[in-house]
Amino acid sequence: MRRFLMPLVWPVICGVLLAIVLLNQFPQLLGTPQSVAPEASSQHASNSAQNTTGADSESIVRPAPELREAAPMPRSGGPASYAEAVERAAPAVINVYSSREVEREQHPLMSDPFFRQFFGDETPRRQRMLSSLGSGVIVSAEGYVLTNHHVIRGADQIQVALRDGREALAEVVGTDPESDLAVLKIDLDNLPVISFAQSQDAKVGDIALAIGNPFGVGQTVTMGIISAKGRNHLGLSPYEDFIQTDAAINPGNSGGALVNAKGALLGINTAIFSRSGGSNGIGFAIPTNLAREILNEIIVHGRVIRGWLGVEVQEITSNLAASFGLNAAQGVVIASVARGGPGDQAGLRPGDVLLSIDGKPILDPRVAMADIADIQPGSTLPVKIVRDGEALTVEITVGERPIPTPSEDS
Template identity: 45%
Template sequence: MLQALYNPVRSKVSAALVIVLLGVTSVSQIANARPAPESFADLAEKLLPSVVNISTSQIVADRQGPDFQFPPGSPFEDLFRDFMDRNGQGGQGGQTPQQRRATALGSGFIISADGYIVTNNHVIDGADEISVRLHDGETLDAELIGRDPKTDVALLKVTPKDDLPFVKWGDSDKSRIGDWAMAIGNPFGLGGTVTAGIISARNRDINQGPYDDFIQTDASINRGNSGGPLFNLDGDVIGINSAIYSPSGGSVGIGFAIPSAIAQGVVDQLKEYGRTRRGWLGVHIQTVTEDIADSVGLDSASGAMVAGVSDESPAKKAGIKQGDVILKFDGKDVESMRRLPRIVAETKIGKDVDVVIWRDGKKQTVQVELGELEEEVIAASATPSDSQEAPAIAEANINELGIKVANVDDTLRKRYNLAEGTEGVIVTDVSGDSYAAEKGVRPGDIIIEASHSSVSNVEDVTKAVKAAVDDDKRTILMLIETSAGPRYFGLTLSVAE
């Protein structure tokens, strides 16, 4: 189970089950590896005063009394309501919401002498009161300066009587798998606790947000450690402890920290603007699979494929199109789809950026003036082309793909609950043993493009498939509108011998 590391009081923490794969790294620069320290005591003594305990509280609705419900009009409804009213638990079935104050505990660390404190967003989310207990026992009220749910980072401010001890950021990009790491926090509300271990893996995606790039460590961290720092042996913060993988809620040696390379920039923006300001390109992207790479002529399955382009977006203005594969952004390699959002988000708004794309079998470079991501901006979904005059062929079995397709009509709109006016070519059947079924093509999906050409009727699709077979192609690239939005599929062609 993936669990947030804050320690709620009087309430349970829900957890989601995740699978964590072991990391593999190449062995390099062994001669430069630092030896294990004889003791962490000197480092811990220096850093402990900069780590704080955070407690939050908020008013929540609660229910009292037995969990009984009767349908309206039931002969028991009035009788039971009268009984509960007499016992001071009025309302249907004793379900009157009662207000109570719930509290939770977490960790944080001081980054400036005047009282700026970093923690996790989930530690303070929804709180109407936040207090900070310093290492010497003094408790101060904290003000929320800003928070960023997408990276799970929050910035607080206290007003101390004197300058506070603080820590500085380190460079998480320089940390390597196998390096020593030390965590300090407030596990289970016990107060300042020091644990040590190594960096077990890097670049972990645990499905917590669009910018996941976690450091994995086996330094023992538990509930209540949320928001606490992960240090290197120089005493610099290289991460913010945020989650653990655990079936029991306790440490099993798999913890995750937000790397300082991400957190520091977020904190700086929260301090300056009270919110985060991220770059915006305006594309809907998907993973480049081996089949897609083969379909478009790429040597390897890398980059991010553009499945849709938002109207009036920087990408649209720069001429980026559906079907392009983004290989480089602002001089940085886009090794995979999930790499691109982080690069774009961290790029300065308004900057003119060179973007290397793969189009029509060759590399091209376009220049984009980066915009600012707004919360309400959603990548535009691609829609089928404008309908043309109804063709003679209304449906067809495409045996090479194991699918059956048809032109959209009123009957199919109703059957598949399509929006009024939807036109194009719809998949009506998928053979269970076909490669299309294995890739996730489903009845009700609408084919938008085949081999980079727009399709508006069944005949367009059959011609594209025939052309691919005649050219001895192994796969055909199709842009298909699915229930989750437009996606490219590299579908293997099965040709009878």
């Protein structure tokens, strides 16, 4: 039997090998569809889609969805250097050195009458000078300088140093503690002057350059972007409308310039949010649209004139709204009324809910303060309130906001 099968083994093996080769080269012999090259797959799908009318559902090929392609990211939109912007703005940014004389605390024994009898009433008092560093911006050829109020607060003498090496004593034209701005004047010729940008036109993401005198090391430029606009509720001042930037701002930058990519003034650098005392990438600048108004008011009137109702207001919560009989948390609640002030004369009381002034709804206490400040003193306006669940309208004559006392200016 074995002798009979041996002659058939080799032909069978050869036949199997031949079949494998043929099936590998011609898979359609088994009904397997031929693979399509990747380059032609989309064309094949398109042809198949056109020729499948009447075919069974399993062989339908759907056309690819039409996707929206994003435009290529431009890579040449911004300059490779901001040196031109710095050259335009930096000469107008100055260093501000303020100093004041204070008395040193006397020795504790000098408060004891027993020891004082040996020295009498003519005990020599020791004095020392306190100095602070800051920055300022020259905004006119007449020598007017914008800086922060806290930079020159309580100063007996203010000296400024320009980038070109000149120095001068500065006179205080006026200050506004409530916006933390001050106006100085220096008497020098051929002063470099910065140009003003429209801060309301700036957008989040725009390039911002901070120029000032951090830590007294000398004029320094840092770069970042505008991180946010209209920042308030920071507790820095009663009137807050800050530009936020991540350009490094450090102690000594206060009063310096925040400029755009063309070197135009966007704001006055004022404060930083920091747990270490150094820059954490959260800095705040007073925008030029506000700084310009303060500057003009101080130069023309010697002070900032603001409208005043003589009331202190606070935000109204849902619980307060329910207790006042309101359907929603709208308006602000009057917390106190200044005696003899416009609100007192109009009959406003603590606990009244202020809904609108001159038809404009009130939604936020700080926004309300800013809106009232913009009203010309002497104007008579209708004010809508809710008292004991009843809606009332009263007429109120707007007064002028008093200048803060030194105790309020801390």
